[in-house]
Amino acid sequence: MIDYIIGKVTYLGNDFFYLENNGMGYKINTSTFTLASLSKEENIYIHTNLIVREDGLFLYGFNSEDEVNMFKLLLNVSKIGPKVACGILSVLRPYQIEKAIMTKDTFTLCKSPGVGKKTAERMVLELKDKIEGMFRIQDDIDEELPNSYEEAIQALISLGYSRYEVEKAFIGINLEDSSIQQIIKLGLMKLSR
Numbered sequence: 001m002i003d004y005i006i007g008k009v010t011y012l013g014n015d016f017f018y019l020e021n022n023g024m025g026y027k028i029n030t031s032t033f034t035l036a037s038l039s040k041e042e043n044i045y046i047h048t049n050l051i052v053r054e055d056g057l058f059l060y061g062f063n064s065e066d067e068v069n070m071f072k073l074l075l076n077v078s079k080i081g082p083k084v085a086c087g088i089l090s091v092l093r094p095y096q097i098e099k100a101i102m103t104k105d106t107f108t109l110c111k112s113p114g115v116g117k118k119t120a121e122r123m124v125l126e127l128k129d130k131i132e133g134m135f136r137i138q139d140d141i142d143e144e145l146p147n148s149y150e151e152a153i154q155a156l157i158s159l160g161y162s163r164y165e166v167e168k169a170f171i172g173i174n175l176e177d178s179s180i181q182q183i184i185k186l187g188l189m190k191l192s193r
Contacts, residue, residue, distance in 0.1 A: 001050045002059065009042050014162045015086070019046065019061075028061035029082070031089040036167035037063055051082050060086060069134070070094035077119075077126045084114040090163060091150075098131050111150065152183035161191055 005028075007021030016029045017038060028046065038044065046061040047068035060082055062068045067089055074085035074097075088097065091112045100108040106120035115123075149170075156166045169190035170183075178186070 002048050004045060004047050005061070006045050007043070009038050009040055009044060012038060012040055012164075014164050015090075019044070026059055028059050029086060030061050031067065031086055032163045032167045033090065033093065034061070034063045034067065035164050036171055058082060062089070064094075066094040070097055073127060073131065073134075074123075076130075077123050079119060079122065084112075084119075087114050088112040098134060101127050101131055149183060152180050152187060155180070155184050156187050156191070159188075165191060 005019055005021050005026060007019040007026070009017055010020045010025065011018040012035065015032075015035070016027055017035060019026045019028055028048065034046075044063070046063060047065055048059055048061040049068055049071060051058040051060060060068075060071060062071060071082075071085050071089060074080050074088060075082065080088075088109075092100070092108070096108070099105070101124050104124050106117060106124065109115055109120035109123055110117060153163065153166050157163055166187060169187055
């Protein structure tokens with residue numbers, strides 16, 4: 001129904017942002033990857049998906065077509081709703097989800113909030129035939145980050161920072177060949193400013 005919106009970011013929350021378009025403000029729920037790429041007062045083009053439920057209308061938006069397509073695919077898995085789908089996309093990129101599903105890597109899928117072993121197995125079962133080759137591996141854009149990166153993020157979150165704050169702090173920083181301790185130290189320096 002609403003495939004995209006072009007407008008100005010007026011507010012950034014922990015898992016949503018407000019987008020102003022022609023005098024109307026839209027609350028758009030999103031992933032931490034999309035949120036970390038946004039700046040207040042920036043004009044953006046956002047891919048959206050409108051969820052209609054008994055208790056209201058909810059707009060979800062992402063800055064890439066791959067992300068919104070993966071969001072829609074995840075909603076087809078039984079017992080995965082928009083919040084869980086958004087949570088998965090806050091931890092894994094679309095091509096990482098595809099790779100995990102194609103290789104039956106339930107351990108990687110379980111890193112997402114709200115995804116246990118049964119849900120991960122259901123994702124593999126229900127999406128394996130639909131997903132193959134759908135998402136391009138973005139080696140040139142988003143090089144796969146070292147395993148220590150996710151562990152460092154979890155450590156900083158346990159100190160009370162939100163995932164959004166932590167992801168935003170690391171934008172534009174090369175973390176390759178960094179140990180967990182170095183990443184945490186760098187994160188703390190950036191977050192304490």
